[in-house]
Amino acid sequence: MGHSRLNTALLAIISCLLWSTAFAGVKIGLTYATPLQFAGTRFFIAGLLVFPLAYRINPRYFRIVRENLKLILLFAFLQTFLQYTMFYTGINMIPAAVAAIVIGSQPLFIALVANFIMPGDRMTLSKTLVMLLGIAGVALVSFGKDSQSATGHIALAGIFLMLGINILSGFTNVLVAREKGMVPPLVISSSSMILGGAALFIFSIPLEGIHFEAKPPIYFISLAWLSLLSAIAISIWIILLKRPGAKVSDLNLWKFLIPLFGALFSWILLPAEQPQALTSAGMFIITLALVISNLLKRKNRSIIQEKA
Numbered sequence: 001m002g003h004s005r006l007n008t009a010l011l012a013i014i015s016c017l018l019w020s021t022a023f024a025g026v027k028i029g030l031t032y033a034t035p036l037q038f039a040g041t042r043f044f045i046a047g048l049l050v051f052p053l054a055y056r057i058n059p060r061y062f063r064i065v066r067e068n069l070k071l072i073l074l075f076a077f078l079q080t081f082l083q084y085t086m087f088y089t090g091i092n093m094i095p096a097a098v099a100a101i102v103i104g105s106q107p108l109f110i111a112l113v114a115n116f117i118m119p120g121d122r123m124t125l126s127k128t129l130v131m132l133l134g135i136a137g138v139a140l141v142s143f144g145k146d147s148q149s150a151t152g153h154i155a156l157a158g159i160f161l162m163l164g165i166n167i168l169s170g171f172t173n174v175l176v177a178r179e180k181g182m183v184p185p186l187v188i189s190s191s192s193m194i195l196g197g198a199a200l201f202i203f204s205i206p207l208e209g210i211h212f213e214a215k216p217p218i219y220f221i222s223l224a225w226l227s228l229l230s231a232i233a234i235s236i237w238i239i240l241l242k243r244p245g246a247k248v249s250d251l252n253l254w255k256f257l258i259p260l261f262g263a264l265f266s267w268i269l270l271p272a273e274q275p276q277a278l279t280s281a282g283m284f285i286i287t288l289a290l291v292i293s294n295l296l297k298r299k300n301r302s303i304i305q306e307k308a
Contacts, residue, residue, distance in 0.1 A: 008243065011236050012254040018233040020261030021225070028222040032215045035088035036204035042223060043080050044197030046230035047190045054186035065191050068183045071175075072191050079172045079234075080196025085203070086161045086168075093158025102162035105135045106169055107256060111249035113170030114177075127249065127293075134256040134289040140282025173248050176241045185238040193234065253293050256286045 029038050055061045065072060108131040176188065240251055260283050 008240055008246070008251075009254070011240055012251060013257060015233040015236045015240075016254050016257040017261050018229040019255075020258045021265060022229060023262055024265065025222040025226040025229075028218060029226065032219040034204065034208035034211060036085060036200055037208055037211065038223075039084045039088055040197050040199070040201030040204055042197065042226045043084070043193045043230060044201060045223070045227035046234070047193030047195075047197055049227060049231040050186055050190035050193065050235055054184070054190045058184050058187055061187055064183060064187050071179065071183060072188060073195065075172060075175060075188060076192035076196035076199070078168055078175070080193055081199045081203070083165055083168050083172075084196075084200060086165050090158045090161030090165070093161070102159055103165065105138070106166045107131055107249070107252040108135060109163075109166035110170040110173050110252040113167065114174055114248040130253070130289050130293045133292070134253065134286055137282045137285030137287075137289060138256065138259050140278045140285065170248075173241060173252065176238055177246065177248050179242070185242050186235055189231075189235040189238050193230065250293075253290065256289060260286045 026038075029042075033041075051061075058064060108128075111127065111131060240246060241248065264283075
């Protein structure tokens with residue numbers, strides 16, 4: 001059991017580390033491509049990257065997809081099509097720092113959804129306080145990185161779209177967690193990304209047109225990296241959600257690491273970005289929230305073992 005918990009934590013950290021690198025890749029890609037078309041291409045390729053492994057592990061791949069088509073289509077619509085349509089639309093309406101804060105509150109929204117839908121995954125006072133501490137850390141990291149844009153005009157529609165993404169993420173996480181053992185994780189991730197990516201691309205054509213002009217190598221590098229990280233991170237996350245005994249709210253606490261890693265990468269990769277007092281304080285608070293969370297989980301396990 002100890003090895004399983006350590007393994008789960010390590011895989012969750014790897015996923016969050018990968019997701020934290022996506023912001024730079026998206027920024028580069030959107031310089032040369034329209035938002036929805038770029039997102040559709042990214043996820044279609046990501047699904048294709050997972051497919052060979054998913055098929056090798058599950059030779060009945062296409063039969064599994066046919067038998068669970070409603071679930072896979074629902075997941076493709078919520079997780080890929082709708083969520084990323086809202087993200088790419090909303091990100092242009094509000095300052096980057098505000099977007100980071102709203103998206104950074106995702107663990108709290110996911111926990112709230114799980115509280116009402118998932119038996120055995122209830123909100124507790126200690127868990128709520130840890131999440132609020134994490135959100136405070138995200139806010140400090142975001143304001144520290146981009147304090148000027150954070151004080152500018154905020155479009156209410158953009159914030160509502162970002163909040164909608166948090167609620168959607170809660171439903172998709174719970175949806176996967178409730179289907180434990182029914183559909184293999186890699187089958188869900190590959191098929192939903194292929195279908196959702198294709199739908200996004202098709203949906204983008206009447207809105208954005210088709211653009212086949214020559215693009216520089218940096219565009220293809222960013223597209224390749226984003227596709228690869230999506231293939232790996234989303235597949236790992238679905239595997240973790242489907243593990244026996246996994247709690248959606250506990251697992252999603254690790255997502256507080258995304259802005260922390262994102263700040264670290266910006267300091268390393270961008271010379272203009274330097275550590276600031278607010279950002280450093282926010283990173284300390286996020287780390288403290290995760291440490292407290294893990295200490296509370298250990299305490300709860302020891303109490304359960306003593307009662308047993």
